[in-house]
Amino acid sequence: MTTGSEASSEVEIVALDADCNDPKIERSQLLSIHPFPPGPKPLPYIGNIITMLRNKPTFRWIHKMMDDMNTKILCLRLGNVHVIAVSDPKIAREFLKDKDGIFASRPDCMSGNLTSGGYQTTVLAPMGDHWKMMRKTLAMKILSVDKHKWLQEKRDVEADNLIRYIYNQCHVDSTVTGGVVNVRTVVQQYSSNVIRKIVFGSRYFGKGSTDGGPGEEEIEHVDSLLTVLSYLYAFSVTDYFPWLRWITDFDGHEMIIRKAIRTARKYQDRLVDERIREWKDGVKTKEDDLLDVFINLENPRLTVDQIKAQIFELMLATFDNPSNGIEWAMAEMINQPMIFEKSIQELDSVVGKDRLVQESDIPKLNYIKSCVREAFRLHPVAPFNLPHVSIEDATVAGYFIPKGSHVILSRTGLGRNPEIWDDPLTFNPDRHMNGDKEVVLTDHNLHMLSFSTGRRGCGGVLLGSTMAVMLLARIVQGFVWELPPGEPCVDLKENLQDLMKAKPLLALAKPRLPHHLYPMC
Structure with missing residues (x-):
């Protein structure tokens, strides 16, 4: 391993103040002035x-190289594609803010193409007229503020069901004494319920569970969404050598992601078809959820395939960040009872x-929001943001x-950067408290990456923030949480993959809380 890529090992760094974005300057001249970022030869x-x-896993290899080489920007060449990893907020801001117009596209790759139904969506679509329109x-x-308010009642219903579901786990021998709860199931159920409710108007694809929990259909749907997210932009070899796809599924990614997409969309797409028929036959005459809004858009008028693809992307983009963050927040808070007590x-x-x-209480819940923000900082949902293409x-x-x-910006590299954060590996919500100033979950300075910024900034910041804060607030307010009997502490180990x-x-x-506050079946 060398300390620079093929160009940086040969090119002498000279004056850096030239206007290197001048179209009159040829690439050879540019390279004579500026090297590639450091990286393996x-x-x-x-x-x-x-x-x-x-x-493997690739993200841990990339982070190890950055640590070993003591660099905040790394260049890999995979086939003919240069992959640039960044863990410094100043450099990240230059990419996503100062020169955002150059870096606001997306890769054309197998996983992105399949997931977006051939780039019929927004988040995964490369820069172009379709992306701008969507x-x-x-x-x-x-995802406007007006639509957010319009859909509040549906979110409220799911916040109540969250409490009902946990409360039902506390019944032992017809009494309410306490019960061991799988928090991951709870948070994933709530997050997926909210997006299903606001899109389709229903909590369940099937009958669900009588205790308010997920049914077989919901479990399979969430598992398939998680699989798609695991393989989306997962450094597949065929993304860098597209011609290989005509020969073989080299690393098996395509078969896995195709199966997961089929599984998720078998539940969603039939509901879209049924709803379109209802509007066509006059059964539906009033908009009740986002699916109705999508169907009745006039300018632009979306095709059926575009509606299905966009709803699938909306599902993927919504549920995993709140659920992952709040599971981690709860784990850290149980290990630190003083934080729990303050919340x-x-x-x-x-x-x-x-x-x-x-x-309506959220603006005043600064410490709860600080706990969520700290979970997003220390335990991000993914190693990198979605790739930006120059x-x-x-x-x-x-x-x-x-x-x-x-x-690709390193979420862990930014959020755990010791030059930015004191004691960065410690869960400490107080670091985000700033007097009476309201705490928000976004950070446009990119000292952490909870929601992306710039032209490719997350359009669902309001929805995602509301879901995450309400999820933690309801869980903490409604129940006393303790370690299961015999457990000394919560194990905070991450998955390897x-x-x-x-x-x-x-x-x-x-x-x-008083018994009457818990929603009944």
């Missing part, structure tokens, strides 16, 4: 693919014990970034 044609295949449509007609004190002060916390040659932080490069908690969080829950 690539082989001809195949680049670093062999080394990548020998070092981004505007989502912002103004689907309870805030809820009792702002809300009291005579009613359940509501969305549409032209550029220079960033004094380095040459060629056209077509895939730029991703950043989820290695083992689902199991905790003993006991109701802490």
Whole structure:
């Protein structure tokens, strides 16, 4: 392993103040002024693919190289694609804010193409007229503040069902004494319920469970969504050598992701077809949820395939970040009872014990939001953000970034950066408290990456933030949480293959509010 890629090992770094984005400057001139970012020396044609295949999971290999080389920006060459990893907020801001127009596209790859139904969606679509149209449509007609308010009642219903579901786990021998609860199931159920409710108007695809929990259909649906997310932009060899797809599914990714997409969409697509028939036959005449809104859009008028693809992307983009973050927050808080006590004190002060916390309380729940924000910082949902693709040659932080490069920001590198955060591996919500200033979950300075920013910024920030805060607030307000009998502490180990908690969080829950506040079946 060398300390620079093929260009940076040969090019002498000279004056860095030239206007290197000047179209009159040829690439050879650009390279004579600016090197590639540091990285391992690539082989001809195949680049670093062999080394990548020998070092799975890829994201841990990339982070280890950045640590070993003591660099905040790393360049890999996979086939003819330069993959640029970044863990410094200043460099990240240059990519996503200062030069956002150059780096606002997406890769054309197997997983992105399949997941988006051939780029008929918004988040995964490369830059172009379709992306611009869909981004505007989502912002103004689907994920707007007005639509958020319109759908509040549906979110409230699922917040109540969350409490009912946990409360039902506390019944032992016809009494309410406490029960061991699988927190992962609870948070994933709530998050997926909310998005199903606001899109389809229904909690369940099938009959569900009488205790308010998921049924077989919901479990299979969530598992398939998680599988798709695991293989989306997962450094598949065929993404860098597309011609291989005509010969073989080299690493097996395509078969897995195709199966997961079919499984998820078999539940969703039939509901879209049924609803379209209802509107056509005059059975439906009033819009009740987002599916109705999608069907009745006029400008632009979406095709059936576009509606199905966009709803699938909306499902993927919504449920995993809140559920992962709150499971981690609960694990950390159970291990630190003082943090739990402070969050309870805030809820009792702002809300009291005579009613359940509501969305209208969120602006005053700064410590609860700090707990969520700290979970997003320390335990992000994925190692990297979705890749940004450069549409032209550029220079960033004094380095040459060629056209077509895939730029990935390290969520762990930013959120656990010791130059930004004191004691970065400790869960400490107080670090986000700033007097009376309201705490928000976004960070446009990119000291952490909870929701992306810039042209490719997350359109669902309001929905995602509301879901995450309400999820934690309801869980903490409604129940006393303790370690199961015989457990000394919560194990905080991560999965090897991703950043989820290695083992689902199991905790003993006991109701802490008056009996009449818990929604009944």
